[in-house]
Amino acid sequence: MYTIGEFSKIGGVSTKTLRYYDEMNILKPAYVNNENQYRYYSQEQVLEILFIIELKEYGLTLDEIKKVLEDKNIYFLQNILEEKLQEINKQLEEKIKMQSRIERKIKKMKIGGKIMESYKTLAVQLKDRAPMTIISQRTITDVQQIDDLICNLYKSIERMNLKPSGPVMSIYHDKEFDPESTDLEVCIPVNKNLAVKNSRELAGGLHACTTFIGPYSRFGEAYAKVIKWIQDNGYQIAGAPFDIYIVGPDSTDNSDEYVTEICFPVKLV
Structure with missing residues (x-):
């Protein structure tokens, strides 16, 4: 068993976060001492906390993570990850477009363009x-x-x-x-x-x-x-x-x- 302090180091999260996960029924301690209310986590929960951190890195919300852990439905997770991938691809496209705009702006300035210039005459x-x-x-x-x-x-x-x-x-x-x-x-x-x-x-x-x-x-x-x-x-x-x-x-x-x-x-x- 691991104390909450030890488990926080294993998962790379704060003890405050672990307590919040307990309140949200996302990851509850394997054992709580009735006398002092100290929380303890099991070896089996190591993979769970690492999985939660991985899903957070992918951009999943806590509600989504909770549903993944409760249902253990691989298709639900797959659909969410595909949606996240679409969002990333859209962001990449926008970044590439912005890159092109910046390159064009630099090119204009190098050939004598002004910092601020009006667009063509508008009729x-x-x-x-x-x-x-x-x-x-x-x-x-x-x-x-x-x-x-x-x-x-x-x-x-x-x-x-x-x-x-x-x-x-x-x-x-x-x-x-x-x-x-x-x-x-x-x-x-x-x-x-x-x-x-x-x-x-x-x-x-x-x-x-x-x-x-x-x-x-x-x-x-x-x-x-x-x-x-x-x-x-x-x-x-x-x-x-x-x-x-x-x-x-x-x-x-x-x-x-x-x-x-x-x-x-x-x-x-």
Whole structure:
């Protein structure tokens, strides 16, 4: 038998953590002395604590680890690990894209680029957009999850045997933007008038629009340009702005080549 101090060294965790594992019914001591409440662990539990540490390194939550230990279901663990692997692959892809962006930035600076420079001249146009039927999904979410929302929306359209009639869009309903908790609606235009749960008509009318070429992280420049044009030309914002992703990550790995139309519904003051 091992004391809790000895077992903490074996597992490479604190005694406080071992007590917490006991409370959570993740790993209980093999024996507790009734007189002094000292905890003791068995030789068989050495593999258990090492397995728990291994699973934590893989990114499993304590609830997931508890279920793995309780059920000892190899398929459950396999599914979780496959999900973790998908997350890692996605993170690696994002890191590679970021690496490319940094390399391009360094290259521009080496040939005389400025530390901060404006993107290409942005022209704002007043458009009278026609109403359109869209399939949409609206939720409060972190903007980093937009790719997952778009993917799920495309799956919904496939299940309904519909075809998109235009690029995917995102509508921002918040008056004040919070990237970690934003009222976001992703939508895809379709060529049918539908009476289904996720369909609605996106209103037409006057919109101040600009086409931005570059990474999504630089959208602020385009938004500022459109808002200034609205103020300077006697209009006011009349609804939630939206982005139309004409060229995106599904078409190119170079974020400098992304093409997005940014639109604000407007009306005369």
